[in-house]
Amino acid sequence: MNAPANPLAKFLRKYLTEIVLIFGCILVFGFTALINDAYVSRFQYNVQHIIRYTSMLGIFAVGASIVIISGGIDLSSGSMIAFGGMTCCMTISILSRLVAPDSADPTADVPLWIIASAIMITMLVGLLVGTLHTWLITIVGLPPFVATLASLVGLRSLALIMTKAVTAWQGQQAFKINIQDEMFGFLGSQWWIPLVVFAVVAGTAWILMNKTVTGRHLYAMGGNEQAAKLSGIRTERLKWLAYCLGTSTAAIAGILFSSEVGSSDPQTQGIGYELFAIAAAVVGGCSLQGGVGRITGVVMGAMFLRVVIDAVAKIIGSGSSDYEGLIVGLLVVLAVAFNQLSGQRQGWKKQFFPGLLGWMTIPIISLAVGASVLTPEGSLGFGLTVAAITLAVLSFLKVGADMATTQGGKSHG
Amino acid sequence: MAEPIIEIRQVTKRFPGVIALQDVTFDVETGELHSICGENGAGKSTLMKILSGVETQYEGELFVKGNLKQFTSTRDAESSEISIIHQELNLVEELSAAANIFLGREKRTALGFLDNPAMETAAAELLRQLDCDVHPGTLAGSLRVGDQQLLEIARALSLKTEILIMDEPTSALTEAEVARLYRVIERLRANGVTILYISHKMDEVFRLSDRITVLRDGRVVQTLKKADTSPQQITHLMVGREIERLDQSVPTATGEVVLKVEDLSLPWPGHARKWRLHNINFELRRGEILGIAGLMGAGRTELLECLFGASSEVPQGKILLEGIQVLFSHPSQAKAAGIAMVTEDRKRLGIFSELDVGQNISMCTLEQMRKGGLINSRRERESVSEIVNNLRVKTASAQSAITSLSGGNQQKTIIGRWLLTKPKVLLLDDPTRGVDVGAKAELYVLMKQLARQGMAVMVTSSELPELLTVSDRILVLSEGHLTGSFSRAEATEQKIMEAATLG
Numbered sequence: 006m007n008a009p010a011n012p013l014a015k016f017l018r019k020y021l022t023e024i025v026l027i028f029g030c031i032l033v034f035g036f037t038a039l040i041n042d043a044y045v046s047r048f049q050y051n052v053q054h055i056i057r058y059t060s061m062l063g064i065f066a067v068g069a070s071i072v073i074i075s076g077g078i079d080l081s082s083g084s085m086i087a088f089g090g091m092t093c094c095m096t097i098s099i100l101s102r103l104v105a106p107d108s109a110d111p112t113a114d115v116p117l118w119i120i121a122s123a124i125m126i127t128m129l130v131g132l133l134v135g136t137l138h139t140w141l142i143t144i145v146g147l148p149p150f151v152a153t154l155a156s157l158v159g160l161r162s163l164a165l166i167m168t169k170a171v172t173a174w175q176g177q178q179a180f181k182i183n184i185q186d187e188m189f190g191f192l193g194s195q196w197w198i199p200l201v202v203f204a205v206v207a208g209t210a211w212i213l214m215n216k217t218v219t220g221r222h223l224y225a226m227g228g229n230e231q232a233a234k235l236s237g238i239r240t241e242r243l244k245w246l247a248y249c250l251g252t253s254t255a256a257i258a259g260i261l262f263s264s265e266v267g268s269s270d271p272q273t274q275g276i277g278y279e280l281f282a283i284a285a286a287v288v289g290g291c292s293l294q295g296g297v298g299r300i301t302g303v304v305m306g307a308m309f310l311r312v313v314i315d316a317v318a319k320i321i322g323s324g325s326s327d328y329e330g331l332i333v334g335l336l337v338v339l340a341v342a343f344n345q346l347s348g349q350r351q352g353w354k355k356q357f358f359p360g361l362l363g364w365m366t367i368p369i370i371s372l373a374v375g376a377s378v379l380t381p382e383g384s385l386g387f388g389l390t391v392a393a394i395t396l397a398v399l400s401f402l403k404v405g406a407d408m409a410t411t412q413g414g415k416s417h418g
Numbered sequence: 419m420a421e422p423i424i425e426i427r428q429v430t431k432r433f434p435g436v437i438a439l440q441d442v443t444f445d446v447e448t449g450e451l452h453s454i455c456g457e458n459g460a461g462k463s464t465l466m467k468i469l470s471g472v473e474t475q476y477e478g479e480l481f482v483k484g485n486l487k488q489f490t491s492t493r494d495a496e497s498s499e500i501s502i503i504h505q506e507l508n509l510v511e512e513l514s515a516a517a518n519i520f521l522g523r524e525k526r527t528a529l530g531f532l533d534n535p536a537m538e539t540a541a542a543e544l545l546r547q548l549d550c551d552v553h554p555g556t557l558a559g560s561l562r563v564g565d566q567q568l569l570e571i572a573r574a575l576s577l578k579t580e581i582l583i584m585d586e587p588t589s590a591l592t593e594a595e596v597a598r599l600y601r602v603i604e605r606l607r608a609n610g611v612t613i614l615y616i617s618h619k620m621d622e623v624f625r626l627s628d629r630i631t632v633l634r635d636g637r638v639v640q641t642l643k644k645a646d647t648s649p650q651q652i653t654h655l656m657v658g659r660e661i662e663r664l665d666q667s668v669p670t671a672t673g674e675v676v677l678k679v680e681d682l683s684l685p686w687p688g689h690a691r692k693w694r695l696h697n698i699n700f701e702l703r704r705g706e707i708l709g710i711a712g713l714m715g716a717g718r719t720e721l722l723e724c725l726f727g728a729s730s731e732v733p734q735g736k737i738l739l740e741g742i743q744v745l746f747s748h749p750s751q752a753k754a755a756g757i758a759m760v761t762e763d764r765k766r767l768g769i770f771s772e773l774d775v776g777q778n779i780s781m782c783t784l785e786q787m788r789k790g791g792l793i794n795s796r797r798e799r800e801s802v803s804e805i806v807n808n809l810r811v812k813t814a815s816a817q818s819a820i821t822s823l824s825g826g827n828q829q830k831t832i833i834g835r836w837l838l839t840k841p842k843v844l845l846l847d848d849p850t851r852g853v854d855v856g857a858k859a860e861l862y863v864l865m866k867q868l869a870r871q872g873m874a875v876m877v878t879s880s881e882l883p884e885l886l887t888v889s890d891r892i893l894v895l896s897e898g899h900l901t902g903s904f905s906r907a908e909a910t911e912q913k914i915m916e917a918a919t920l921g
Contacts, residue, residue, distance in 0.1 A: 237753035
């Protein structure tokens with residue numbers, strides 16, 4: 006409650022989330038390096054790898070977090086990535102055929118201006134989708150969750166329809182649009198390009214949110230929309246800005262994802278990434294109620310997610326991508342629990358498995374832990390053993406905590 | 419002397435950094451109506467939370483009917499026959515009246531399904547006892563505040579409550595509803611229910627109570643019999659200091675007309691009355707404080723919203739600001755034209771609880787504090803400290819959380835937010851609601867000062883004495899019609915109430 010006079014203490018308190026996440030990253034990285042020597046032997050490659058994917062995630066996580074801070078939610082990022090990638094590749098494909106109609110493979114060597122205009126058009130499409138969201142939310146009156154859920158489902162389908170039509174007109178119907186051009190591939194092949202883009206996006210967002218009137222108004226609207234309107238703030242315009250930032254950052258990420266593999270693939274690209282973006286925002290300290298969150302936190306949140314995913318990949322080896330969802334889910338629960346419990350006095354001392362719900366939850370968690378260690382090489386028995394051990398440990402803890410509370414209650418009375 | 423039904427012994431409650439209650443000791447006798455008075459922050463609510471089992475951690479002892487109790491939940495308190503009617507009503511608006519009364523204790527059929535007919539019959543009987551003609555099947559959300567409150571009382575009755583705690587029950591009621599509430603209270607007392615009554619309003623306290631306990635800064639100042647005390651003494655004990663008296667002798671010099679309203683009407687689609695406001699005409703002059711009186715639902719807030727471009731529908735008629743016709747469709751236009759509005763519901767419509775005191779103050783004028791597209795934090799600091807100093811906002815610093823301020827100081831930051839826009843017309847919608855006595859007096863002085871500086875002020879209030887204190891002129895609204903206009907010299911509570919209850 007009381008503001009500490011010491012500026013260092015004040016700084017530490019304000020940036021607690023970021024500091025914890027930085028230490029978390031170092032800890033996870035160090036721990037993994039001890040188990041698996043890949044981080045030591047191929048240090049440079051691995052650091053670049055983490056930076057690249059942190060940046061790819063961070064770019065649209067920053068956009069999604071601005072929407073969250075402003076009091077909304079954008080579920081469309083994953084599909085917007087696919088749609089953005091498709092828009093970019095399709096523009097290149099169409100324009101290059103116009104320029105060189107007789108070439109055997111027109112996308113093999115594309116003039117720079119075509120790539121530049123494809124990028125511009127993709128970002129413009131991002132703005133259009135954001136504007137559509139704003140219209141659905143402010144005029145039609147849909148809840149943001151529903152409006153962006155509609156595009157999450159709709160945009161990917163639309164991207165596939167357009168891909169099949171355009172490829173058919175160009176001669177061979179396909180589910181992907183391939184771009185052979187080296188320059189386009191260069192964007193995705195270099196680890197530092199996503200980093201530069203991420204730095205620009207995050208830097209701009211930081212200035213916007215911390216130094217400008219618009220940013221302050223976004224926080225105000227996220228915290229109390231009615232009060233913001235009654236303070237003479239044009240909330241519809243702010244929403245337009247927030248949703249456009251959400252979709253256009255996803256569109257930029259879509260360009261990078263497509264250039265990395267040299268094609269757009271609406272069927273697979275960016276599936277589930279909207280939840281990664283929201284997870285990064287939440288891990289970074291944003292509140293889904295709006296009005297709370299910092300860009301620095303989101304940047305660290307994205308980095309922490311990627312570091313943990315990468316560490317698990319190093320430790321497990323092949324098939325590690327299966328664990329991504331599990332890790333993200335776990336981290337979101339832990340991060341939000343951490344944020345809430347560190348604000349309470351009793352915090353971590355509280356009984357987490359009280360009463361009947363506790364007895365029901367303990368076997369569920371034990372079974373989940375047991376299931377998570379199943380491997381094609383291992384056996385069901387191993388999973389069951391792990392589950393049984395977890396069950397025993399948690400039950401022991403619960404009984405201990407139950408006894409402590411009854412004794413505490415007695416000493417009160 | 420009657421047996422004490424509740425004995426409170428050395429109850430102390432600490433919150434991080436604050437002591438909300440300190441060594442509170444007093445008795446409540448069986449069957450009495452015991453009022454608890456105190457400024458905001460005196461500890462009334464905390465004490466009631468302890469008694470009703472909401473707050474379970476405290477020091478000290480609590481005896482109910484001679485037995486030591488430490489409630490672990492509201493249910494636990496209810497089983498000791500203590501119920502509370504909160505100031506903020508706890509109803510599920512989407513459920514029926516009957517369902518709300520029996521929420522958590524639903525009657526069931528032999529098969530274990532909900533027995534709605536039985537609940538509705540029982541609810542109808544309870545509501546009939548309370549003079550309430552609401553059908554038990556009506557959705558709670560569609561009821562008027564007064565009826566919603568009776569629902570809560572019905573719920574308490576259904577629990578066979580012996581001790582009923584009422585937290586400022588009249589704060590949102592019309593005069594008629596207040597009268598009905600008084601009758602209900604009489605009936606409850608006749609049935610032997612002990613009532614703990616929390617209120618700011620001296621007239622109610624003196625009308626209803628047997629005894630009065632005054633709390634100040636978490637301590638009991640004194641418990642007095644009604645017969646042995648006076649409203650002046652209680653107010654004095656509550657505040658612990660002399661309240662600043664308004665200098666009424668100097669009449670405010672009013673200047674030229676700033677705002678002129680002609681035939682203003684606000685449609686009310688889908689409602690039998692058709693108009694929230696109908697054919698309102700008035701003028702507002704520079705340096706004038708114009709009070710707007712009226713009961714709940716008379717259209718006070720709606721009138722201010724029309725002038726501020728915040729009304730739900732487009733108003734009809736003419737609004738002339740300094741002779742030029744204006745029609746605002748958004749508060750930002752009103753702000754640019756020099757109209758400011760401090761809203762009624764501070765928590766919901768006023769403060770930004772995630773932002774600090776300074777950011778709350780600068781919210782309306784950030785555009786003017788820009789330099790090269792960015793916020794000039796030095797200019798922002800200067801403006802903020804100007805407001806904090808001029809309005810004497812009591813805050814640790816401009817970076818403190820707005821929620822750490824008392825109601826009165828929060829209200830000052832919101833008024834300050836608008837003063838920075840240098841408005842010609844300041845609209846204040848019930849500015850002293852939920853503000854304690856001392857801070858109210860400060861707000862009156864502030865209004866007078868602003869008027870003297872030439873600002874035109876319109877103020878609404880649900881408390882007539884307050885309007886009579888501050889206003890140069892009082893307009894009275896009744897069901898959307900302007901039914902009276904009184905100068906300071908003519909206005910009396912009697913005349914205003916008569917106009918406010920005109921059909």
